Amino acid sequence: MGLKGTKIYSVFTFTCPRCQEGKVFESPNSYSAQLAKMNKTCPHCGEDFVREPGYYFGAAYVSYALTVALWVALLVALISFDAIGIIRFSISEDPILFLLLGIGLLMVLLPLIYRISRVIWLNLFVKFNPDAVDINKLKNKSAA
Numbered sequence: 710m711g712l713k714g715t716k717i718y719s720v721f722t723f724t725c726p727r728c729q730e731g732k733v734f735e736s737p738n739s740y741s742a743q744l745a746k747m748n749k750t751c752p753h754c755g756e757d758f759v760r761e762p763g764y765y766f767g768a769a770y771v772s773y774a775l776t777v778a779l780w781v782a783l784l785v786a787l788i789s790f791d792a793i794g795i796i797r798f799s800i801s802e803d804p805i806l807f808l809l810l811g812i813g814l815l816m817v818l819l820p821l822i823y824r825i826s827r828v829i830w831l832n833l834f835v836k837f838n839p840d841a842v843d844i845n846k847l848k849n850k851s852a853a
Contacts, residue, residue: 714839716832723828726835728754733828739820747827754841758831765827772826776815779822783811 712718718729725731731753736743749759784800787807791798800807815822 714837716837719832719837720825720828723824725751725754725756725758725841726828726832727751727756727838728841729837730754731756733758733831734824739824744820744823756835756841760834765830768826768830771829772822775822775826779815779818780811783807783814 713729716726718724719726722729723733723737725733728751731748731751733747733751734743735746735748747758750757784807787796787798787810788800790796798806
């Protein structure tokens, strides 16, 4: 069956949550110069990605949660590596190591976190509909 039709599919492929075909961002590369450029509407079904001014302000809260999760995952990884003997780590003795690794990891993953948080925020308010293209065509036809 696959993940198509789920929110997870839309988030990790950066596709429209309504049709899961069109891309949310203009550039597929998260590390390009066009990091923040989003399509105004879905190129496949016409879903509006710019719902209102300030709509993506809420994505900052999602980004904050992802950043906290990243820091917790790093701490758990360092403690686990210490437990199995790969490295020697203690948060009270090595706070500089923890901070440097955390900041470095955050800087490398920042473009991905930015994009994922926006797509998660969009997915909170838009539901998947496999007939989205047909519905949009009918809507445009009746408006004309």
